Amino acid sequence: MFRRKYRRIIVTANSKPQGYQYFLIAFIIAVSLTIILFYIRNSIHVLEVALTNLLLCLCLLDFICLLLLFLFMSQREEVSTISIPAMTRESKKLARQLKRVFNDKNIIDVLKLSNFTRYGIEMPEISVWISENLSEGFIAIENFANWQYGEFENYKKLMSGILSGKFQKFAVINYELTAGDSFIKFYFEDILTSQRLIVKDNENSLQIFVREDSHTLLLAKDLVWHTDVTPMMSIIARTRAGKSVFAGRYLARLMSLQGWIVEYNSAKYDRYVKEFNGESEPIKIVERAEYWCSVMDKRLAEINDAGKEKYHEMDNMPDIGLFFDELGNLNASLESLDKVNKSIKMTARWINAINKLSATGASTGIHIIAISQFATKEGFLPSLARVNCSDAVIMLGGAADSADERKYLMSGYADIAKNSYGLGQGLARIAGSGKKWETPHFFETPFFEE
Known part of the structure; x- marks a missing residue:
């Protein structure tokens, strides 16, 4: 039901680089030196024999840096992503538009659901599902450590406020924790279209x-x-x-x-x-x-x-x-x-x-x-x-x-x-x-x- 992916972290001016970022820099430098040395070797034939062994060492260094880069990237923090029901083409299009509303500014400054760490700003995972009739759906936000259960009602109002612009017909009406408490689902619906018979x-x-x-x-x-x-x-x-x-x-x-x-x-x-x-x-x-x-x-x-x-x-x-x-x-x-x-x-x-x-x-x-x-x-x-x-x-x-x-x-x-x-x-x-x-x-x- 759940697949794995890595957490998105926004780098700031004062943030400390993560392990994989060090090896990314090292890999870029090593590859750059390899390209320069390869160019010099082919341009100056007198140095061709002398530079061959050095070029092989740099290629080996490139390979080692690449391996370490992938190793440290795989060791980043993994987060759960929620499995959502299938959607029609129109539903997917509207879901993408709705997800863009919950941008970094709204997550960090309005909802205050980000975590500030020494490596940067950790962002929660967000998924959106919309029904076939485009009148209801849910927004699933990762259950970060900074959630306060007693404040869910306040989050409902804040999220409805975020939707009040282009998507003002939608309002958050209910919420629930998923199994395992990995995500909080905020259910929304079209409140301007009457459902009266x-x-x-x-x-x-x-x-x-x-x-x-x-x-x-x-x-x-x-x-x-x-x-x-x-x-x-x-x-x-x-x-x-x-x-x-x-x-x-x-x-x-x-x-x-x-x-x-x-x-x-x-x-x-x-x-x-x-x-x-x-x-x-x-x-x-x-x-x-x-x-x-x-x-x-x-x-x-x-x-x-x-x-x-x-x-x-x-x-x-x-x-x-x-x-x-x-x-x-x-x-x-x-x-x-x-x-x-x-x-x-x-x-x-x-x-x-x-x-x-x-x-x-x-x-x-x-x-x-x-x-x-x-x-x-x-x-x-x-x-x-x-x-x-x-x-x-x-x-x-x-x-x-x-x-x-x-x-x-x-x-x-x-x-x-x-x-x-x-x-x-x-x-x-x-x-x-x-x-x-x-x-x-x-x-x-x-x-x-x-």
């Missing part, structure tokens, strides 16, 4: 987004949700941020077109509850959750009886998409019902049902899409279910811009720069959908043309 408002508008693999759902041009890898999803957004349109008008309908069984439950009655045969009464929502628990148990028994491991190995066992919207209102309503009649214990029944579905439902093809305005325990799911639904998270509008909200479902990313998100805009973090979606990334819900 445009949906025409007609009956068959979603047909073009249907995929052959029914377990994958297209959420954006560069984002596919692999529901067999990450089965549950959380959607957090304030009122009028576009969450219901995304969940009901796009996601639920797309699931139906791909052969899913879809049910849309919401504590606030709306068009999607009616369209997808859901419930809006709190007690009935709990009963539907308990009903799907019984379906889950039945499916588990069928899978075990058939000697299978996964539900998609079974015939006639389609995916099930269960939407639970307005969870904050649902929790408040259930709490009020328990206060009026403590014997019904609706909150406990709801917690038990949703925890079971979120923990075991994935094995039977049941997918929960939990939707709320807030990600807190009171406004969203109980702790266990929230953890089970945290691998695929979409936060829109003000919720995405709130560090307090992100700590519940996107913990560890409180320091994301503040942003003003428009309608249907926010952050998404979906495991199993590619490297860049493993951390919170800018996301736009599909746009419906009226």
